Amino acid sequence: MGFSWKRVRNITGEAVMLLICCIFLLPFYYLVVNTFKNQQEASSAPMALPETISLDNYVKAFDSMNFFRSFGNSLLITAISVAVIVLFGAMAAYPVARRKHKVYKGILLYFLLGYMVPAQTIMIPLYLTLQKMHLLNSIWGLVVIYSSWCNFALFLYQGFFGSVPEELEESAKIDGCGPWKSFWLITFPLLRPVTATIVIFEVMWIWNDFLYPYLFLSSNKSFTLVMQVYKGVGQFSNDWGMMMATMVIVLIPVLVFYLFMQKNIVAGITSGSVKG
Amino acid sequence: MRFRWKKEVPYLLFLVPAFIVYTVLIMWPLVQAFGLSFTDWKGYTMEGLNFVGLKNYIKIFGDKEMVYAIKNTIVYAIFNPLFVTVLAVPLAVILNSKMKTKNFQRAAFFFPSVPSALILGYLWSYIMSPLDYGVLNRLVTAMGLEPVLWLAHPKVALFSVILVSVWNVLGWHACIYIAQLQGIPEDLFEAARIDGATTLQMFFRITLPLLRPAMATSVMLLLINALKIFDLPFALTGGGPGYSTTMLSQVIIQRGFVDKMYGRSMAAAILFCIFVVAVTVVQRKAAKED
Structure with missing residues (x-):
């Protein structure tokens, strides 16, 4: 299969959809990722990955x-x-x-x-x-x-x-x-x-x-x-x-x-x- | 046709368990609620019960919180089905097209429909919080805009509830449409393409009209569930600020179980029931005539 605009468009479309999916699931990411942080870290960087994994909250x-x-x-x-x-x-x-x-x-x-x-x-x-x-x-x-x-x-x-x-x-x-x-x-x-x-x-x-x-x-x-x-x-x-x-x-x-x-x-x- | 007891009794026995639980736990309570809504019942005992006519029903409309709740519920029951439908149809069309990650995407969009709405409400109350961990406002300010009081501003809060509710059920309803889309023969689109139809034309002339049965089902479910909504605003805003997101279900519970105004609570509950049934019947009729 050679290069075709149709294929490029399909791939871009799919990538955009995957991005929307990720945004859709972002609330769950936010939920899980903050359970591993302490209060201070969660306040300062709520969307970041935890610096250290702490299970205290659990x-x-x-x-x-x-x-x-x-x-x-x-x-x-x-x-x-x-x-x-x-x-x-x-x-x-x-x-x-x-x-x-x-x-x-x-x-x-x-x-x-x-x-x-x-x-x-x-x-x-x-x-x-x-x-x-x-x-x-x-x-x-x-x-x-x-x-x-x-x-x-x-x-x-x-x-x-x-x-x-x-x-x-x-x-x-x-x-x-x-x-x-x-x-x-x-x-x-x-x-x-x-x-x-x-x-x-x-x-x-x-x-x-x-x-x-x-x-x-x-x-x-x-x-x-x-x-x-x-x-x-x-x-x-x-x-x-x-x-x-x-x-x-x-x-x-x-x-x-x-x-x-x-x-x-x-x-x-x-x-x-x-x-x- | 004569009913021959001897022959039918073995079959009637099959109905007994369902008939008993249904009658005792749905129909009899309904009759009770209806009857008590015309009385000044104070709870505990049935003695000293007075018939008060329509007094409880009239008082509903002088109850500020109930009037707000009726208004909020109606606004919610208009915009939640509207937004969900407008988004779910195109989403279903996209998720029905040939993509490698189609199954993953369907699963992802559907997932928010699975957990209890109570938990989702609490989760979003953190996301929409005005405090530091409220990520939605971080996003808003990062874009150079003023932070929004998502849940604390009386005019915005109802919109926030609707926003979360759309996120909550969108995937479920897209799924209803996908089911119908799968039944549309591919030849229809082929023929249209040969005739030179654009994608947009095909969507409005072929897909949309053929999706009408699915739309009837989806909209009816959305409407009924919207009228009954309780968990999500309860967790997200608790009905506030003020009464700006108080829904009918919540106020019926409040009047009945907290304020002990049983008569008024049940009068509202009966009106609510009549409304739900009327909406269902009208919707069904409209769908059938289609």
Whole structure:
């Protein structure tokens, strides 16, 4: 290939885009690079690379945030909620998608009705409900609340059922297999692509959620990782080197998740109907 | 069609768990919020509850902070979707072209959508700080301009929130457009090129019209999420200075959980819900007619 203006233009274009990418990610560079500096160095040269790598901020952040407890809380809340959402959502989608009677259309409509209700509208009554169940300030209270997000799963599953062949279920029925058994053994495994999408997005939403933990969790031992950042800013707002270290620590699990799941996240968005 | 219970019961059982959690945790609280928004409920107990009609609803419009919050939320819900859309469409077109580092670039632009908005808000509060480590002002002064009070000036702060929010979700929405772009057959562009169309003409005459379904989805998500916005301004500005970046969600929480004005908080929450639903329905209708 010889010299051509078109090629020069393409290469320049790509270089410009890469530069824009770097600017786009600059806030994260700023965040990470300042965690290794002391207050004075960060003030005088915030964008420079650290002169010496000091891990003091990380040690302080780690000591103050009860990391393992909070990580465990976030993990438990997310894992159990998502499992419940997937099971309840898939189960509910099955009759709605497969049975022809119009009763099921009405039921689907009923589920659609609440889909648009913002969390902010129902938070005070939810507070009362949790209080009655003695689940305030408990990670189980959050699990209970998040389980109601199963209607999102229901819609996604319901839309996908059309592309799962019914013949297998019918032949299972002829062999004397009841709907319960046939659903779990035959249908549910075939739903795997949507299950993956649902799991990934619900994990991101629940793991990152701040509103409900902020309203319903009040003590350090029940805090999620996101809540630790909120608490940290309230307590140590002046020690921002340490605050930034806290944020980096909290971001690491998310980053790992993103690196592994990036392809699926993009596939999930491109398959449509996933809210942002 | 007759409903044959005996035959349908095994299937209805599949619906029970989802039906219970959904009813108890979404629909019943909605009914409760609606009912209590017409009362002088003081919390704790349901005894001594008085029906006060529309009093709570009327008081919303005399509540200075709520009126500010409504205004801010509307401004935010106009400009966030607008800026994101204007930037995401060209970005998607570029990221869909043949580049060696295409995948890296997509990953880079998408990354700010991944962490919690709360953390991103705090991060930007450092970047936009008027103190020494506020790098944005260092950049501004390096260019020979006056430093800007990004978060402390009442007229600028809302703009700063919008700026950060655009950075936050741009990659996600570019992704929605990329998905649609991949479905446009290459022949269309080939044919146009043979007919002598310029790149710009092809963008406006072919790409943009074909992106309309993606735009309907993206704009609807942007609008709804903009109306519900809470974490980002909460972390970035805390709603200040004054009430200049207070959003509706924040003020509903403030009135309900802090000031214990439950009736007013829930009246605002119900109006908010009606507004969100109305926007969704209108948007859906408009997208369908397209």
